Amino acid sequence: MKKTLLLALVLAATATVGAQVSYDRLLRADREPQNWLTYSGSYMSQRHSPLTQITPANVKNLELQWVWQARSLERFQATALVVDGIMYTVQAPNDIVALDAVSGKLFWMYSYRPAATARPCCGRVNRGVAILGDTLFMGTIDAHLVAVDAKGGKPIWDVAIAKPESGYAITHAPLVIKDKVVVGVAGGEFGIRGFLAAYDAKTGKEAWRFYTIPGPGEPGNETWGGDSWKRGGGPIWNTGAYDPELNLTYWGTGNPSPDYNGDLRPGDNLYTSSLVAVDADTGKLKWHYQFTPHDEYDFDSTQVPVLADVQWQGRPRKVLFFANRNGFFYALDRATGEFLSGKPFVKVTWATGFDAKGHPIRPKDKFPTPEGVHIDPGNQGGTNWYNPSYSPRTGLFYIPSWVDYDTVYFKRPVEYVEGQSFGGGIPRTTHPPGIATTTNSYQLPSEGHGAIRAMDALTGQKKWDFEMADVTDAGVLTTASDLLFSGGREGYFFALDAKTGALLWKATVGGVIASGPMTYSVNGRQYVAVNAGSALFSFALRQ
Amino acid sequence: MRRASSVGVVLFSLAVLLGARPAFAQRFHVQSEAEQGEQLYQANCITCHGLEGDEVSGIDFGKGRYKRATSDDDLMRIIRDGIPGTAMPPNKLSEIQRGNIVAYLRSLTAMEPLTSLPGDAARGQALVEGKGNCLSCHRIQANGSRTGPDLTDVGQFRRRVEIEKAILDPSAEIRPENRSYKVVTRDGTTIVGRLMNHDTLMVLLIDDKQQLRAFNKADLRSYGFVMESPMPSYKGKISNDELADMVRYLASLKGIKPQPAQTP
Numbered sequence: 107m108k109k110t111l112l113l114a115l116v117l118a119a120t121a122t123v124g125a126q127v128s129y130d131r132l133l134r135a136d137r138e139p140q141n142w143l144t145y146s147g148s149y150m151s152q153r154h155s156p157l158t159q160i161t162p163a164n165v166k167n168l169e170l171q172w173v174w175q176a177r178s179l180e181r182f183q184a185t186a187l188v189v190d191g192i193m194y195t196v197q198a199p200n201d202i203v204a205l206d207a208v209s210g211k212l213f214w215m216y217s218y219r220p221a222a223t224a225r226p227c228c229g230r231v232n233r234g235v236a237i238l239g240d241t242l243f244m245g246t247i248d249a250h251l252v253a254v255d256a257k258g259g260k261p262i263w264d265v266a267i268a269k270p271e272s273g274y275a276i277t278h279a280p281l282v283i284k285d286k287v288v289v290g291v292a293g294g295e296f297g298i299r300g301f302l303a304a305y306d307a308k309t310g311k312e313a314w315r316f317y318t319i320p321g322p323g324e325p326g327n328e329t330w331g332g333d334s335w336k337r338g339g340g341p342i343w344n345t346g347a348y349d350p351e352l353n354l355t356y357w358g359t360g361n362p363s364p365d366y367n368g369d370l371r372p373g374d375n376l377y378t379s380s381l382v383a384v385d386a387d388t389g390k391l392k393w394h395y396q397f398t399p400h401d402e403y404d405f406d407s408t409q410v411p412v413l414a415d416v417q418w419q420g421r422p423r424k425v426l427f428f429a430n431r432n433g434f435f436y437a438l439d440r441a442t443g444e445f446l447s448g449k450p451f452v453k454v455t456w457a458t459g460f461d462a463k464g465h466p467i468r469p470k471d472k473f474p475t476p477e478g479v480h481i482d483p484g485n486q487g488g489t490n491w492y493n494p495s496y497s498p499r500t501g502l503f504y505i506p507s508w509v510d511y512d513t514v515y516f517k518r519p520v521e522y523v524e525g526q527s528f529g530g531g532i533p534r535t536t537h538p539p540g541i542a543t544t545t546n547s548y549q550l551p552s553e554g555h556g557a558i559r560a561m562d563a564l565t566g567q568k569k570w571d572f573e574m575a576d577v578t579d580a581g582v583l584t585t586a587s588d589l590l591f592s593g594g595r596e597g598y599f600f601a602l603d604a605k606t607g608a609l610l611w612k613a614t615v616g617g618v619i620a621s622g623p624m625t626y627s628v629n630g631r632q633y634v635a636v637n638a639g640s641a642l643f644s645f646a647l648r649q
Numbered sequence: 650m651r652r653a654s655s656v657g658v659v660l661f662s663l664a665v666l667l668g669a670r671p672a673f674a675q676r677f678h679v680q681s682e683a684e685q686g687e688q689l690y691q692a693n694c695i696t697c698h699g700l701e702g703d704e705v706s707g708i709d710f711g712k713g714r715y716k717r718a719t720s721d722d723d724l725m726r727i728i729r730d731g732i733p734g735t736a737m738p739p740n741k742l743s744e745i746q747r748g749n750i751v752a753y754l755r756s757l758t759a760m761e762p763l764t765s766l767p768g769d770a771a772r773g774q775a776l777v778e779g780k781g782n783c784l785s786c787h788r789i790q791a792n793g794s795r796t797g798p799d800l801t802d803v804g805q806f807r808r809r810v811e812i813e814k815a816i817l818d819p820s821a822e823i824r825p826e827n828r829s830y831k832v833v834t835r836d837g838t839t840i841v842g843r844l845m846n847h848d849t850l851m852v853l854l855i856d857d858k859q860q861l862r863a864f865n866k867a868d869l870r871s872y873g874f875v876m877e878s879p880m881p882s883y884k885g886k887i888s889n890d891e892l893a894d895m896v897r898y899l900a901s902l903k904g905i906k907p908q909p910a911q912t913p
Contacts, residue, residue, distance in 0.1 A: 478679075514679050532745065536679045548825035548844065550874055574849040596848040609867065612850065 126239045127189055129284050133350055140627035142188045144345075145234050145279035146493065147624065150413040151347040153495040155625045158587040159632035160647060165589060165601045165611045167648045171633065172210030174203075174642040181620045182637035184234040185279070185493070185581070188626035193635070194237065194256065195642065199230035200246045202254055208628050210644060214259035224248035225525065226275040227295040233345070233491075233621070234279030236287060238307050243287045245276025251289055251305055263310040267291070271525050273298050279345045283355060283386045286313050290342025290357060294406065297363040297528035300340035302382070304389060314389030318342065318359045318377050331372035337522050338371060339363030340378040344408040344491045349424065352441055354383045354392055356413070356426060360406035366474050366531025367402070367517045374399040379407045381428060383443060393443030395464065398432050402474050403456060403481055403515060404533065405432040409489060412496045412503070413440060416564060427563055429494050429505040431487030432456065434466075435566050449566025451559055452488035452509050456481050474515035474531050484513035484554070485533035486577075493581030493622035495590070496563060500604050503563040504582045504590060511554030511577075512536055551575075558582060558592055560607060570607035581622020583634070591634055593619030599636050599643065615643055679752070686753030689746055691806065697736060701808055702757060711810065713758035724751045763810045766893060773898025776891055786880065790905060795859050796843060797880065798827050802904030809900045816895060819878035829875040830854050832864055841875060 127143060135141070135148040139156035147153050160168065176182060180198035187194045193207040200218040205211065224230070224247040236243045241262060242254045248270035253262040267289070268274035273296020280289040286304040294300070300318040305311065318340035320326035327335055339362045346357035362371055362378040377391075379398040384391055398405045412427045418437070426440040433454035437446040445464025457466035472481060492506035513533045520530035535554075556578035560569045578594040585591075590604040599619060600612040617639020625634045635644040691700075702710030717732065718724045728747045731739035742750070777783045778792070786797030793800075803812065814821060830844040832852060840862060842854040852864045852872055866872055883892070 532748075534679050534682060534745075536681060548828055548874075550825075550828075575847055576849070594849065598849065609850075 127237045129238065132282060141190065142186070142624045142626050144236065144281065145185055146345060146347070146410055149348040149350065151410050152412055152414065153493055153581065153583050153622060154497050155583065155585045157585055157625050157627055157632050159627070160585065160589060160634065161587040162589060162603050162610055164647060168601070168611055168613070168634070168645045169648045170613065171644045171646050174205055174210045174212070176640045176642070179640055180230050182640055182642070183231045183621045184637065185622050185624050186635055186642070187235060187237055189237060191628045194235050194242055196232040196234055196244060198232055200232055200244060202235055202242055202244055202259065204256070204259060207626060207633065216254045216259040216261065218244070218246055218252060220246050220248040221270055223271040224275060225270065225273060225296070226277060226292060231277050233277060236280040236282045238282040241307065243280045243282065245278065245280055245289050247275045247277065249274040249276055249291060251276065251280065251287065251310065253307070253310060265305065265310040267303060272296065273525050277343050281345055281348065281355065282307065283348050288346070288355060292341045292343035294339040294341040294360040294363055295365060295527055295529060296525060297337035297522050298339060298341060299336060300342055300359060302342050302357055302384060302389070316384050316389040316391060318382065320376065326376035329373035329376045334371035337363055337528065338375060338378065342408065344410055347411045347413050348386060349413060349440060353386050354440070355386045356381060356383050356411040356440065358407040358409050358411060358428070360408045361401050361404045364520050364528045364530030365404040366515055366529055366533065367520055368400050370530070375401065379405055381407065381411060381426070381438065383440065395438055395443050395445060397430050397434070397436065399466070404485055405430070405487060407431065408491055410493055412494060414496055414498065414563065418446065418564065427496060427503055429489050429503065431490050433483040433488035435503065435505070435561055437563070447566055451505055451561055451568065452507055453482040474517040476517050478514040478516045480512050480514055482512040483508065484511045484535050492579055495582040495584045497584040497604055499586060499588060501563055502560045502569055502604065504584065505559045505561060506578045506580055506582055506592065507557045507559040508577045509555055509557050510552050556594060558590070558602065558607065572602055572607045572609070580619040583623040583625060585625060591623040591636070593636060593638065597638065599638065613645065617641065682749045682752035683756040686749035686751070689742070689750050690753050693740065693742070694750070700805070710754050711757045711808070721751050724754065761810070761814070763813055768893030768897030770898040770901045773894035773896070776887070776895050777898060781883070781895065789902065795855060796857050800899060800902060802902060804900040804902040805904055809896050812899050813892065813896050816892060817884045818882055819880035823878055829879055830873070831875050832872040833870045835868060835870055837870070841879065
């Protein structure tokens with residue numbers, strides 16, 4: 107609590123609406139499409155909104171309604187929540203703001219000052235908050251979890267859940283399940299021992315902790331040579347999903363440590379670069395599927411798991427779709443963890459396919475060496491943490507993709523030193539993706555570019571591409587009017603026809619979009635909001 | 650003009666070039682490394698070593714001739730620590746930056762050696778401005794066209810061997826910023842020019858009449874880079890002496906010298 111600081115003042119009297127966000131409301135988020143109650147829009151994490159006021163026919167009439175300028179120059183990666191006309195988002199690194207969702211007016215700001223020992227690997231970023239009742243929850247880059255009053259921004263509790271000086275951080279939005287707040291830790295570049303944990307929403311008391319790396323005597327520990335499990339990585343830095351019927355929560359885990367030199371950790375290195383399905387009450391592992399065994403490419407599997415109930419090969423099935431950084435698009439049975447399919451959505455050379463049980467088949471010469479080895483996709487993956495979307499209407503799964511680039515991986519000796527980078531190699535991208543700099547704008551499309559790639563979720567076949575000149579860090583939103591919203595590094599925010607990929611509308615927002623758009627409605631008017639550069643933009647139809 | 654590194658990954662052994670010496674510990678160098686290394690070399694090394702890499706006695710990067718280094722690791726260490734007692738200073742460059750410089754140095758020896766020497770710059774200028782017809786596309790200071798790369802300072806950044814290769818075989822290796830760009834409009838009109846800018850939705854180029862043109866990609870039938878250079882090869886069209894003269898002249902072009910401020 108000492109480190110917390112209430113900086114901003116309440117500019118208007120506290121929020122006027124105090125309807126509590128009960129667990130039941132979170133469960134039935136689809137019944138109140140005007141709100142955006144969790145990071146990915148619902149427990150299914152489809153980023154698919156039932157709102158239909160904005161349509162392919164009228165989207166050309168979208169107009170900017172307001173802009174909120176953040177004071178941070180850090181990448182603006184948060185997805186906002188909207189509850190009954192009030193928007194909650196995070197200004198990097200760890201300031202929660204409450205805005206009027208109609209005007210963008212600031213109600214209050216809660217400023218958390220992270221410890222100087224915080225050392226997130228890849229930017230002092232945050233991807234959003236969670237809400238339960240009248241309380242907001244935020245993880246911090248110095249690995250605290252804080253609870254803040256949603257009405258006035260006053261801190262309620264603050265717990266330290268891991269040591270920032272060892273490399274632990276929290277960058278993703280927590281997920282509230284029942285009366286608990288579930289959150290994981292980042293730090294895969296520092297040799298942490300990753301975990302997912304649940305905290306009592308009222309008190310902050312830890313209810314359970316699931317280590318992504320099993321300790322001695324636990325199943326899976328045998329997949330780590332020696333005592334390498336102690337610093338084996340397996341971070342969690344993107345928000346998971348939840349199936350209330352199965353009472354399982356699903357999270358993607360990050361790379362093993364050290365990233366590029368597996369000699370120090372012989373074995374498959376469970377449960378890194380995996381999907382883990384955990385009992386939401388106890389934290390006990392129900393099943394796992396490892397996407398990249400013995401990962402030496404930094405292929406974090408921290409993408410968003412997307413749940414869908416579909417007709418799979420003729421019968422209804424609860425599936426989990428996952429577009430992985432490693433270049434494969436997966437379908438798993440989310441009750442059992444059974445591997446259903448894995449299809450490359452970009453060029454993949456680290457594996458040639460799968461055996462009957464879903465283990466990837468690996469060429470022996472596709473592991474890092476001191477001399478360097480080419481691997482597709484490149485180090486940033488075929489996709490990364492950028493939010494995908496699944497539309498049950500089109501049956502398409504939309505992936506923000508990095509296409510046609512690769513990386514040469516060099517293995518280097520490395521020793522573990524607490525709190526210091528523990529990489530064990532250097533990834534060099536053969537053609538620097540991105541046209542953000544002038545020199546790179548002359549690269550050929552075959553030297554790397556971005557795309558919104560629409561895959562038939564049931565077959566894993568590509569349906570269409572919306573090609574971009576630059577690569578993209580922007581998430582995707584779809585709506586029940588078959589619109590798709592996304593953006594990119596070039597400063598455009600755009601709407602596509604979700605069925606065909608045709609460009610229907612665009613706006614210049616003047617900065618890189620490095621988060622997922624979201625949509626909400628207030629007083630019957632639908633808005634679409636997105637961060638670009640260091641500002642948050644909200645659009646609605648011209649009146 | 651051409652890029653210094655060869656296209657793709659360059660893997661080669663200096664042992665071949667240096668005969669009896671043992672094979673050196675070299676690794677893969679990737680193209681982007683050499684490109685970034687070239688910029689770092691020009692910012693940090695060129696003052697003493699020169700553009701051609703042969704201005705320090707006993708060292709000639711273009712020929713793979715070093716005094717104290719054999720392996721990549723030697724070069725990495727020398728760039729970092731310098732050589733005490735000599736003019737070679739230590740540098741505060743990152744490991745990746747030093748690796749990029751090494752990749753660039755290694756790429757230099759992968760090129761064919763210069764064939765035309767020494768040449769006469771005055772005769773070369775006459776050829777460039779006359780018989781060679783170079784200024785119909787290129788520009789040198791205030792003269793010539795903007796449709797091709799500006800050569801005003803080509804000698805400051807391009808080694809003689811690169812200039813020579815560009816004259817003889819223009820399409821062999823085109824630097825990315827010099828790739829031509831072609832658009833075909835819906836009505837079938839083809840426009841080829843120099844790319845000024847592009848993004849997901851639009852293209853901006855200078856056409857062959859030196860007009861700035863902007864296009865929405867959605868309005869085009871096709872668009873993209875042209876991998877062939879529009880420049881004709883001069884192989885067989887000029888003599889070896891003439892080639893040497895042109896190279897000598899172009900290598901002498903170091904940009905526009907700043908003019909002293911005029912006092913009233």
